[in-house]
Amino acid sequence: MDTDSREPRYRQIARYFEQQIVSGQLLPGSALPTERELSVRLGINRSTVTAAYSDLRASGFVQSTQGSGTRVSETLWGDTPKRGLNWHSYVSGGSFVPTLAIVRRVREIAAAPDTVVFSRGELSADLLPSDQLSALLRELTLSMPLDYANPKGEAETREVISAHLKEQYRVNAAPDEILLTSGAQQALHLVTHCLLNPGDAVGLEGPSYAYSRSLFVSAGLRLFQMPMDEHGLIPEEVVQLYNKHKIRMIFVNPTYQNPTGTTLSLSRRRRLLELCEERRIPIVEDDPYSLLALEGAAPPPLSLKALSSGGGHVLYMGTLSKMAAPGFRAGWIVAPSGVASRLAEAKQEMDYGYSTILQEVTKLYLTSGVWQGHLADLRQALTRRRNRMLTALQEHLGNRAEWLVPQGGYYLWCKLNRKIPDGELVREMEAHRVAVMPGSVYGAEGSSLRLSYAREPENRIEEGIRRLAAVLRRL
Structure with a gap:
């Protein structure tokens, strides 16, 4: 304790444990000393420790359970982020990002x-297709200009991806509805920061790859779990969440889901679309694995995007990273033209568009027949x-x-x-x-x-x- 500091003692204690948690010295689930034990060790009044632990609980760093003491928080499902919170404040202020x-x-x-x-x-x-890509690169000619790219992606590249989506996924997407991104991570970032507001409630599969992404917390969103079983997401649970929390958007990975590997059945896909259409809940569908059916397995059902009537309320995300190489960073969002343009504006502010050189490689890879x-x-x-x-x-x-x-x-x-x-x-x-x-x-x-x-x-x-x-x- 710094007895000469103007900072209250309870805040010194709370700040110490915040730093221990953020630095990884105290992992989720780790026990903190009891209030009595810490007050004896520090030679201070127990009420000071009580105030410090109360401060930590209010910030979401710890949880206290009768009979189990105080432990580092293991989950933030449903917690309300601080008003106006963003990633920079997490870093500078040491706020807790779960499981980081x-x-x-x-x-x-x-x-x-x-x-x-x-x-x-x-x-x-x-x-990785290193030899095939090396051979393709020797054939590469740069037909596109090397200045800053069209924020949506060059028209030729989007036409190639449009044809690829129709042939391989049965997703009808006009080039104007396609936005090229640096993988699915950037696509998620654009959606969460451009189409939602701090405090909005969103539904995620439970468990979900998206839950591990700090970008949801940095956007100030409240995360609510949509329960799953071995057949994937249970559609009726979405209705319960909507009625209770007024969720504004759901994020799903219905085919060979990360992390569980489950696939949402065709009947549940249709039911999910029906329920979300009735309540006008947008769906963000992440579909990086659906071409990776293993030998002997039946082909997975069509994507939610392909099954939906008109497809206007499903934002569809795809990538070549899982089929070619992570370093490819070729990803895309399919959205109504106006939404794609809005996201493209934000992307232009971030990176001035997807690399024209990588766009040439993407075009060549998808049109050469090598990828099949x-x-x-x-x-x-x-x-x-x-x-x-x-x-x-x-x-x-x-x-x-x-x-x-x-x-x-x-x-x-x-x-x-x-x-x-x-x-x-x-x-x-x-x-x-x-x-x-x-x-x-x-x-x-x-x-x-x-x-x-x-x-x-x-x-x-x-x-x-x-x-x-x-x-x-x-x-």
Whole structure:
């Protein structure tokens, strides 16, 4: 304690724990000292500690439960952000972004030598079309001007993507309804910051990849969970959320969902569209994996965008990052022309439009026929890796967990049979040199793990599951 400071003592205590949480020294779920214990250790009145903990609770940093004490918050579902809050105030003010410390720690573990990485949602080096792209680049001629790009994307590129969407996804999108983005992350950023206001309530699948994105919190949005089962989102729950919280938009990843790998059934897709159309709730559909059906699996249902009548209330996001390479950064939003133009204005302020050179590469990749051959090879490789992971899980984890069998995409969702605090899980992962992403990162309740079978070579998958089993035995 700084006894000479003009800052009240309770604020010094609260600020200390805020810094510990934001820096990752205290992870979600970690216990704080009891009020009595801390007052004795600091030699101060217990009411001062009580005031500090009350301040931390009001800011959303901690939660207190009778009989369990005070712990670092594990979730912000439904919490109301501070008025006018943005990302800069989170950094400068140290406000809590849920699970950020966990994500950072897992990434550090994944970067360590000899770690088996199941935490990253990207392809391993041997699955990237490096040779094919190198050959295409030797044929590249720059027909587009090299000045700042059209903020929506050059007309020729949008025409190519329009044809690609119609042929592969049965999505009818005029070039004027397409906005090129630097992957799905930028698309989400544009939607949350341009079409919504601080304090707006939005629905996310629970669990959801989008929950881990700090951009939702930086936009000041209130996040509400839309429950799921093995068949995906339960449409009727959207009505309950709308009636209770007046949600203004929902965000869904209905095909080979990240993180659970589930696929929303055709009947539920139709029902979801019906309910949202009746209540005029816009849907943001993220569709990066639907061409990655594994061998032997039935093709997934058409996208919500393709199924919707007119499609005007579905904003559709896609990317080449999951089928080609993360560094491609080729993404797009399909939206009514006026909405696409509004988002393009904001994008121009951010980066003056998508790189014209990358647009040329995107055009060449989609029109050369190379991508179809690569996609077929990729589906075969992902099928083998998924099967290797399933076999290893059965052999080494047994009854310690249960899991869903994915029919496409990158991810396998694993539910543990007992709760394990994230801090302990991360510590043992580091010791055993294996990296997985805890389910709490995606807003899941209980103990669960997202395992990616796309990142590691096939011959490393069993070793990684063996290490994960050792982690769970220790815990």
